[in-house]
Amino acid sequence: MxxxxxxxxxxxxxxxxxxxxxxxxxxxxxxxxxxxxxxxxxxxxxxxxxxxxxxxxxxxxxxxxxxxxxxxxxxxxxxxxxxxxxxxxxxxxxxxxxxxxxxxxxxxxxxxxxxxxxxxxxxxxxxxxxxxxxxxxxxxxxxxxxxxxxxxxxxxxxxxxFVPPVWVETAGDSIEDLARRMRRLLLLIGEELTRPTHVERAAARLHEARRLDNDVADVDAALRQAEDSLRLNPRVKEGLLHRIVLRTGLDTLEICAVVLRVLARTITDLAKERRDEALFTHEVGVALQELLGHVADTLVSFAVLVTTTTSGSADAAEARLTGELAAARTSRDNAADLLLQGMQEVPRHWQLYGALLTEIDRILDELDLDHRSRRLMEELDRHTREQRARRPKLSALLDRARNRRQRRSAAH
Incomplete structure (x- = not known):
């Protein structure tokens, strides 16, 4: 062979x-x-x-x-x-x-x-x-x-x-690739914070963040194909749940990509304001680099959790994401304290420092497990309501059948 x-x-x-x-x-x-x-x-x-x-x-x-x-x-x-x-x-x-x-x-x-x-x-x-x-x-x-x-x-x-394949794995790989591209960009931005940053380099990172929109569009196309492959497919169980998990996961990463672009804009504005000096002191720059590194790892852990199909792997991915979120929040508090001290010494850029922390907080909030659980329940409820509105007679028939099974189970 x-x-x-x-x-x-x-x-x-x-x-x-x-x-x-x-x-x-x-x-x-x-x-x-x-x-x-x-x-x-x-x-x-x-x-x-x-x-x-x-x-x-x-x-x-x-x-x-x-x-x-x-x-x-x-x-x-x-x-x-x-x-x-x-x-x-x-x-x-x-x-x-x-x-x-x-x-x-x-x-x-x-x-x-x-x-x-x-x-x-x-x-x-x-x-x-x-x-x-x-x-x-x-x-x-x-x-x-x-x-x-x-x-x-x-x-x-x-x-x-010959039922066509299910393209969930392909869509999952696309979602993970998007998260890794966002991780690489965050790490590059973090490296810039520990050394003098020219406006041109900061603007180049901003352009990379803007190009994430094209990556999101490509992943969205792969996900739409995966959603279609789950519909009416006799080999798939709980197809609706798979679609919602992947779709809400991509929506979260898309929001994070937008916030990441705003973060890159903030860094670029700060570089314009401080052309002849470092963006931060060395201690603050190291703290922010560490913070962005944790945020970057959290993005990948979130993508792995979203695309995991087996329960055992999902538990491990959830535990890893929980640990990354905890480390990121601890690092965020440390960076915030250092930024506050620096802002008291040099208050003229306090609004940019505050915007930087706000953008990082927004990313961490979007990746939070409780926030994700609420989002999933809202999407499931919305799909259920839409299905009932489209097929009221079928929904009523299914409800009666479900009630009869529950009464029989209670009688036995």
């Missing part, structure tokens, strides 16, 4: 190593579904032309999660079917020429908006052009409709039989 791996090209080896990534899994699944639909259409459709509409539809229908397949599959199938029907009309009336191609594109885009296929309007025109290009006979065009249905059915069945 080792010799086979060595014989493979490096891009292929890398592709195999990344087989758990969503893009790799989606590529393999789409290829398999399209191939199967083509084989089925070869036997089911009596046509001289290759049944390319079937694999085209399968490619459009098969999504990276079962939820997205079921929610967008219908609109995708509608877009392809509408395009095929438009092509049938044009194949009977005018055939293919430069002006009929322009008309079919215009008609497809207009009709696509009327049939409400939403973001798949361009696929109406694509399907129409493909069909018009391979057929000029109405009977053959109807075969394209059958091929479309075959591709849609194969695509849907493929995701039902």
């Amino acid at each position: 080792l010799e086979v791996r060595r014989a493979l090209p490096e891009p292929v080896v890398g592709f195999v190593r990344r087989r758990r990534e969503p893009v790799v899994t989606q590529t393999l699944r789409s290829t398999a579904a399209a191939t199967i639909s083509y084989v089925v259409a070869l036997y089911a459709v009596d046509s001289t032309a290759p049944p390319l509409t079937a694999p085209l539809t399968a490619l459009l229908v098969v999504q990276v999660t079962l939820y997205s397949t079921l929610t967008t599959g219908v609109r995708r199938v509608n877009s392809v079917v509408v395009g095929v029907l438009i092509a049938i009309g044009f194949s009977v009336l005018v055939g293919l020429s430069w002006w009929s191609l322009g008309l079919i594109i215009l008609a497809s885009l207009v009709v696509g908006h009327f049939v409400r296929v939403d973001e798949f309007v361009p696929e109406v025109a694509i399907s129409a052009m493909l069909v018009l290009g391979v057929t000029q006979v109405a009977d053959t065009a109807w075969d394209r409709v059958l091929e479309t249905l075959i591709g849609a059915v194969v695509g849907l069945l493929f995701n039902v039989v």
Whole structure:
């Protein structure tokens, strides 16, 4: 096996190593579904032309999660079917020429908006052009409709039989990576506090803090994919709880990223005010560096707790986070005392010192376990209320069934 791996090209080896990534899994699944639909259409459709509409539809229908397949599959199938029907009309009336191609594109885009296929309007025109290009006979065009249905059915069945993976682990890795990037930035800021800091270096840290917004957006996309993979997935239990834990965890880190940007802004303003002198005395700088180091470790411990799935690991992560929070608060009190002494000696920057402590307090409050527990309960209650509002009859039926089970248990 080792010799086979060595014989493979490096891009292929890398592709195999990344087989758990969503893009790799989606590529393999789409290829398999399209191939199967083509084989089925070869036997089911009596046509001289290759049944390319079937694999085209399968490619459009098969999504990276079962939820997205079921929610967008219908609109995708509608877009392809509408395009095929438009092509049938044009194949009977005018055939293919430069002006009929322009008309079919215009008609497809207009009709696509009327049939409400939403973001798949361009696929109406694509399907129409493909069909018009391979057929000029109405009977053959109807075969394209059958091929479309075959591709849609194969695509849907493929995701039902071969349920897509759950992308919670991928989203968890993204959340932890975000926390580690924030940790590195805090450590760099802390190092600047123990030596003379030029405004340019402080501004560079501010720009790094601003770039965290892009990182948060990337993690949010990975988390949305993970949330979709948990919905309607028969292999997942307590999917709602998993979604809420990850989502509230990312929301907390996003708030911390915003506060971190404000903290970097405060340091930059202080560097502007004290261009020819150190930002803090050596003793205060060391205390603040230690404080930011504890805050940085607390961010990573929080991310590990949020992304931990087993109860044993969660207990260890919670204990570690509790210890980090306690150490950070002790360090914060020490730094506050030293800042107060320095402020009495040099009071002209007291507002920046106060802002610095306030921003650190906000991060620690967001990472506090009690604050997180309240946030989780609020989100669970909100989801429960929304579900009851959407399906009042089903909720009432479930409540009656639950009450009957409780009465039976009490009777026994």
